[in-house]
Amino acid sequence: MAAMPRVYIPSTMRTLTGHDIVDVTATNVREAIDELEQRFPGVKAALCAQNRLMPGISVVVDGRIGTLGLWQPLSEDAEVHFVPALGGG
Amino acid sequence: MAPDVKQRKYQVIGTRPVRHDGVDKVTGRAKYGADQRLAGMLEGAILRSPHAHARIRRIDTTQAQAMPGVRAIVTAADFPEQGDRIVELGEGMANMRHLSANVMAREKVLYKGHAVAAVAADNVHIAQAAAQRIHVEYEVLPAVTDVRAAMREDSLILNEEIRTQAFGSAPASPDAKPTNIAKHFVFELGDLAQGFGSAEVVIEREFDTSTVHQGYIEPHNATVSWNADDRVTVWMSTQGSFTARQQTAELLQIPVSHVKVVPMEIGGGFGGKISVYLPPVAALLSKKTGRPVRLVMSRADVFQGTGPTPGSHMRVKLGVKRDGTIVAGDAWIAFEAGAYTGSPIGPACMCVFSCYNVPNARVEGFDVCVNKPRTSAYRAPGSTHVAFAIETVVDEICSQIGMDPLTFRLKNAAREGIRRVDGPVYGRVGLEETLAAIQASEHYRTPLPGKYQGRGVASGFWFNVGLKSSVSATVNFDGTVTLVEGSTDIGGTRTSIAMQLAETLGIAVEDVTPTVVDTDSVGYTDVTGGSRVTFATGIAAVEAAKDIQRQLVQRAALLWNVDPSAVRYEAGSVWGPQQQCLRFKELAAELPTTGGPIIGRGTSSEATQGGAFATHCVDVEVDPDLAKVTILRYTAAQDVGTAIHPSYVEGQLQGGVVQGIGWALNEEYSYDDQGAMRNPTFLDYRMPTCYDVPMIDTILVEVPDPQHPYGVRGVGEVPICPPPAAIANAIYQAVGVRMRHLPMSPPRLWAELSKNSS
Numbered sequence: 045m046a047a048m049p050r051v052y053i054p055s056t057m058r059t060l061t062g063h064d065i066v067d068v069t070a071t072n073v074r075e076a077i078d079e080l081e082q083r084f085p086g087v088k089a090a091l092c093a094q095n096r097l098m099p100g101i102s103v104v105v106d107g108r109i110g111t112l113g114l115w116q117p118l119s120e121d122a123e124v125h126f127v128p129a130l131g132g133g
Numbered sequence: 134m135a136p137d138v139k140q141r142k143y144q145v146i147g148t149r150p151v152r153h154d155g156v157d158k159v160t161g162r163a164k165y166g167a168d169q170r171l172a173g174m175l176e177g178a179i180l181r182s183p184h185a186h187a188r189i190r191r192i193d194t195t196q197a198q199a200m201p202g203v204r205a206i207v208t209a210a211d212f213p214e215q216g217d218r219i220v221e222l223g224e225g226m227a228n229m230r231h232l233s234a235n236v237m238a239r240e241k242v243l244y245k246g247h248a249v250a251a252v253a254a255d256n257v258h259i260a261q262a263a264a265q266r267i268h269v270e271y272e273v274l275p276a277v278t279d280v281r282a283a284m285r286e287d288s289l290i291l292n293e294e295i296r297t298q299a300f301g302s303a304p305a306s307p308d309a310k311p312t313n314i315a316k317h318f319v320f321e322l323g324d325l326a327q328g329f330g331s332a333e334v335v336i337e338r339e340f341d342t343s344t345v346h347q348g349y350i351e352p353h354n355a356t357v358s359w360n361a362d363d364r365v366t367v368w369m370s371t372q373g374s375f376t377a378r379q380q381t382a383e384l385l386q387i388p389v390s391h392v393k394v395v396p397m398e399i400g401g402g403f404g405g406k407i408s409v410y411l412p413p414v415a416a417l418l419s420k421k422t423g424r425p426v427r428l429v430m431s432r433a434d435v436f437q438g439t440g441p442t443p444g445s446h447m448r449v450k451l452g453v454k455r456d457g458t459i460v461a462g463d464a465w466i467a468f469e470a471g472a473y474t475g476s477p478i479g480p481a482c483m484c485v486f487s488c489y490n491v492p493n494a495r496v497e498g499f500d501v502c503v504n505k506p507r508t509s510a511y512r513a514p515g516s517t518h519v520a521f522a523i524e525t526v527v528d529e530i531c532s533q534i535g536m537d538p539l540t541f542r543l544k545n546a547a548r549e550g551i552r553r554v555d556g557p558v559y560g561r562v563g564l565e566e567t568l569a570a571i572q573a574s575e576h577y578r579t580p581l582p583g584k585y586q587g588r589g590v591a592s593g594f595w596f597n598v599g600l601k602s603s604v605s606a607t608v609n610f611d612g613t614v615t616l617v618e619g620s621t622d623i624g625g626t627r628t629s630i631a632m633q634l635a636e637t638l639g640i641a642v643e644d645v646t647p648t649v650v651d652t653d654s655v656g657y658t659d660v661t662g663g664s665r666v667t668f669a670t671g672i673a674a675v676e677a678a679k680d681i682q683r684q685l686v687q688r689a690a691l692l693w694n695v696d697p698s699a700v701r702y703e704a705g706s707v708w709g710p711q712q713q714c715l716r717f718k719e720l721a722a723e724l725p726t727t728g729g730p731i732i733g734r735g736t737s738s739e740a741t742q743g744g745a746f747a748t749h750c751v752d753v754e755v756d757p758d759l760a761k762v763t764i765l766r767y768t769a770a771q772d773v774g775t776a777i778h779p780s781y782v783e784g785q786l787q788g789g790v791v792q793g794i795g796w797a798l799n800e801e802y803s804y805d806d807q808g809a810m811r812n813p814t815f816l817d818y819r820m821p822t823c824y825d826v827p828m829i830d831t832i833l834v835e836v837p838d839p840q841h842p843y844g845v846r847g848v849g850e851v852p853i854c855p856p857p858a859a860i861a862n863a864i865y866q867a868v869g870v871r872m873r874h875l876p877m878s879p880p881r882l883w884a885e886l887s888k889n890s891s
Binding site for chain 2: 052053054055056057064086089090091093099100101102104107108109110111123125126127128129130131132133
């Protein structure tokens with residue numbers, strides 16, 4: 045079976061998806077969220093506001109925080125996480 | 134201990150040049166915000182709430198306004214309404230309604246010291262006297278100052294508009310019940326029940342930490358001039374001139390391009406000088422008077438009116454096999470956000486198990502509003518709290534199974550490929566190297582035989598962030614370079630950035646003049662925080678140097694009449710196809726006749742850094758009669774990536790450790806039952822001085838971060854994480870009591886010792 049981008053679902057969102065990991069066919073984060081929304085309505089409202097990632101949420105793709113938000117590209121075997129945005133002191 | 138100089142592969146990086154701003158600072162010529170003087174400048178004062186929680190019924194400024202020398206008064210009524218706007222501020226986000234109400238209270242005051250009104254007058258004495266003549270009618274409400282009390286269903290609510298926002302959930306309905314719990318996080322990994330089911334030893338403990346301030350030496354200040362053309366200039370002490378500009382513009386609802394922030398020298402920040410408090414107030418006073426206005430906080434203002442780090446309540450449970458393998462971890466963490474949402478509870482949840490491979494884990498976190506100042510970041514925000522909890526539980530497990538604490542940590546250490554509880558997998562990190570460094574240290578191998586003496590170890594983690602930076606670099610015709618940057622210099626970053634530019638160009642760092650400029654004079658740059666500047670602004674400087682290299686190659690090709698592709702830049706010189714060579718300075722002298730100035734530009738928007746780990750070892754002695762803890766010896770080992778300027782790196786480690794010692798042993802906001810801070814001076818808020826700490830020994834472990842051209846990792850934050858736990862573990866070894874409340878001050882330690890003896 046061909047590799048697919050793999051989205052790790054945040055714990056509090058698993059009531060929507062029923063899964064902790066969902067494979068998608070998307071080529072960027074925006075498409076991944078749209079695909080999740082189609083399958084599990086409510087996901088987009090939990091992650092996005094006004095066509096952007098919700099303030100306070102970062103997307104991590106293959107271990108690196110994406111700088112392109114929803115436009116972050118996904119490789120065929122990408123691993124995607126949504127985590128709290130980080131700052132520092 | 135610095136890296137072996139003989140093994141250095143760089144010419145500039147790893148050396149210890151004199152800092153470029155050193156002379157001005159030691160001779161007193163450097164200008165700080167409170168030094169600012171402008172023609173016609175007025176002085177301001179702020180009236181602050183005497184109550185921790187009260188409704189504002191009426192504000193009467195009549196008497197104050199009538200005083201000779203008073204020029205203007207502002208209250209919240211002068212500020213634009215914000216609505217429920219959430220704004221990204223570079224590093225973190227803010228609810229603008231809350232940010233505005235924090236700058237100047239509207240319907241309610243939510244902590245003692247909350248700003249209520251401000252005065253501009255001919256001098257500060259008149260302004261302060263006038264502020265006291267402003268009559269505020271309050272309806273005093275009970276103060277909610279304990280995080281668990283604030284979470285109860287029947288608690289008095291601070292902010293009626295707050296609904297719990299769960300991470301990864303749609304915004305809560307306005308019809309939901311108001312609450313003090315602003316945010317809720319849950320992270321899960323593996324199968325928790327199965328994990329604990331397989332455990333042979335399980336320990337669960339509860340912990341509390343008190344509110345602690347960053348304690349920067351220089352109080353907040355701002356001088357603002359609102360010009361007749363509605364352009365606003367702010368001179369201030371800030372960790373981030375661009376975020377200060379954005380906050381000021383958003384709060385005043387004027388275009389961000391109409392605000393220029395001029396960062397003055399800064400006397401410490403540690404996360405506390407990111408939020409703005411004074412610029413919008415001074416701006417409105419300046420607008421009303423048509424004159425520049427300066428506001429400077431007192432120490433009491435700083436303690437009571439600016440953001441400390443949260444107090445907390447935590448519960449941590451860890452399950453292990455008898456052989457020391459961790460099989461499960463469970464953590465419950467509640468942080469006091471202060472008056473408005475925004476504590477670092479998210480990072481705290483992500484950090485609690487970050488030093489270990491915990492295959493089955495659950496972490497739940499809460500951001501809870503209480504009647505204390507709105508909290509701010511403080512060095513590795515949230516990580517020190519949770520390191521205190523997890524690292525003392527680990528120590529207790531080691532005692533119970535009879536395992537050396539470093540061996541236990543090495544067995545379970547986070548390393549490349551380990552999945553964190555929040556999901557992502559570690560890249561190349563250096564925790565094991567710091568553990569091995571302490572294990573091999575002369576300190577750890579030296580016996581500590583004295584009565585009432587004990588040794589403790591602990592580890593800590595901080596992510597470090599990247600964010601955005603911009604620099605430009607001009608090649609002067611005399612062969613020097615002027616480096617313009619937007620990162621305010623708190624810990625010697627002018628020099629650490631200049632060193633990276635110099636290394637890339639192959640020139641002496643003394644030939645680079647770094648300058649920190651205002652927001653109109655350089656590209657967007659995020660805050661000096663998150664241990665990011667030497668990393669991210671360093672990347673921008675390397676890019677600028679490469680840009681200069683490319684342009685110099687073009688000039689040399691012109692001089693030699695060859696194709697640029699046949700010319701290369703190497704080791705500070707440009708080389709042609711016939712081995713022609715022009716050194717940097719020689720070519721710089723040719724610039725006027727080969728096309729004029731060369732300006733290199735560099736930006737960085739790398740969001741990810743390799744995380745930083747530290748392991749510390751401390752020896753203490755406890756006075757059994759006074760319950761006073763004396764630090765006898767302290768060694769901090771840290772993965773620093775590549776130490777650009779080892780002296781500054783060592784200084785960051787030593788500074789972080791000393792702040793951690795203060796947090797561990799003495800520092801806390803002491804509150805009365807009305808929610809008033811009783812110790813808002815440095816006399817009563819006990820920070821460590823040079824009399825309280827020995828020389829902090831450092832071991833710089835260099836595991837280069839592959840995401841930086843020279844392998845830099847941020848170093849400024851993680852050194853504050855291990856000290857409280859390491860000291861708690863040392864106290865246990867010294868006198869046999871487990872301390873679970875910070876600070877471990879003499880009264881608290883005495884109480885525990887008394888329990889033991891009875």
